[in-house]
Amino acid sequence: MELIFLPHQADQKSLKSYYHRAIAESKELYIVSAYLTNWDIEEKLGTHCEEFMMVVGEDFGLTRKAACESVLKWLPIRYKTQLFAAEGIQGFHPKAMFWRETDGKCYALIGSSNLSVAAFSDNHEINGFTAISEESFQQAKAWVLGLEPPQSAVVDTKWLEGYVEAARQPKPSKKGTNGAAGENDDGGSYAVEYVLPLPTDLEMLDSILRARRTAMRAFKANRDDLEKLFRDAAGAARWSPNKNLAFYDSLRELWSMDGGSRFQAKGWEIKGKHGDHRELSRSLVRVLDAPGVERDLVVVREINRMSDIVLETRGSLFTEMLCQFFPSVYHVANSPIKGWLRASGLVRPRGLSEGDKYIYAARHLRTALRRTKGYPAKNLAELDALLWYAEDARANG
Structure with missing residues (x-):
């Protein structure tokens, strides 16, 4: 280990x-810091970097x-x-960076330095740099990915508008309040108000x-039968129009409005009848088989592929x-979601891929449910139903 x-x-x-x-050299890069007060890195993130994530604390408004x-x-x-x-995490104090370089070797930088000017120059700090094993890198990666929403919140224009910085020295703040806006129990303040529908x-x-x-119970x-249907299609060595239609018929029997398991209204049957169900099945199976902490990454990749x-x-x-399959973390991509994003003042960064747009919405929905204490919908599948109701109510005056 090298000591700095x-x-x-x-x-x-x-x-x-x-x-x-x-x-400059990473293929995967993960950065965590208890707070962020300065970022003057001029080196550009290499195009060969396939995965990136950065999490900073906001205790006491220090960031x-x-x-x-x-x-x-x-x-x-691609990484906006x-x-x-880490607004939903009590006591977020790490200072570390983990990365895999293009040659496959993995490294860690861990120590006492936060991302501040003083921590890189004047403070008395000690940090250690070392090569790490593949097993250790995977452990670190899983730990960092486990910090995704709802444990944390996406930092974007809307979040920054509501975030309250500390004026001077850090000091404990009041305990969090109920509702969609307030203060984090661990001291970081935020004032972003998510607009969640609530029928009176x-x-x-x-x-x-x-x-x-x-x-959801009907589904x-x-x-098990649905998963087998998708897995059989995904693994089929040969695929034909007849097999595609047979899949379509089986899917309609297992997942239908008549059977009570469908969330959506009619319409999919016409557009979806002649889609390539093997390719869709391959994408779904990859998501089903992905480790939980990496599932968002796989969802982005597969939506972009499709x-x-x-x-x-x-x-x-x-x-x-x-x-x-995952009602707590994923939503149905539909017009009510777009309306909810607009109503909450959330503007996705320009140029995002389709997969990134989907995950952007999913992460904000997770954060909204975490922040809104006592809200009747307990997961994104239930929230979807209330969003549909709200849109219908607006449409009907």
Whole structure:
């Protein structure tokens, strides 16, 4: 292990040089810091970097908006939604960076330095740089990916508008308040208000949620058969129009409005009948088989892949399957979601891929449910039903 002592000694590499190396050479890069007050890295993230994630703490309002804006400006388009604030984590104090270089070797930089000017120059700090094993890298990667929403929040323009910086020295703040906006229990303040629909008619609210939960139970009863249908199609060595139609007929029997398991209204049957169901099945099986902490990455990759081959069912069918199989973390891509994003003032960064747009919405929905104490919908599948109700209510005046 190489030790980096600060203030910087003449015979040592600077701490920043290790960041430059990781940024220039990494194939995968993960950065965590208890707070972020400065980001003046000029080295561009290499095009060979396939995975990136950065999580910063916001306890006591120490993280600075300007530094977050510098990171967002620095990040290439494909990673504009990969900066997170650990607002839902009590006591977030790590200072570390883990990366895999293009030759496959893995490294870690761990120590006492946060991402601040003083921590890289004047403070008395100690950090260690070392090569790590594949097993250790996978453990570190899983730990960092486990910090994704709802444990954290996407740092974007809307988040920065509501985030409250500390004026001077850190000091404990009041305990968090209920509702969609308030203060984090561990001291970081935020004021982003998510607009979640709530029918005032309690009888109507109960009816909506009861119907959605009934549909989820109906799906669960056929889940094993549905999964086998998708796995058989995904693994088929040969595929033909007849097999495609047979799959379509089997899917309609197992997942239908008549059977009570469908979330969506009619319409998919016409558009989806002649889609390539083997390709869709391959994407879904890859998501089903992905480790939980890596599932968002796989979802992005597969939606983008289906977009590239112009598979229309990647929206209506694929995202409902995601919502049905993983109701706590994925939603159905539909017009109510777009309306909700607009109503909450959330503007996705320009240039995002289709997969990144989907995950951007999913992460904000997870954060909204975490923040809104006592909200009747307990997962994204139930929230979907209330969003549909709200859109219908607006449409009907």
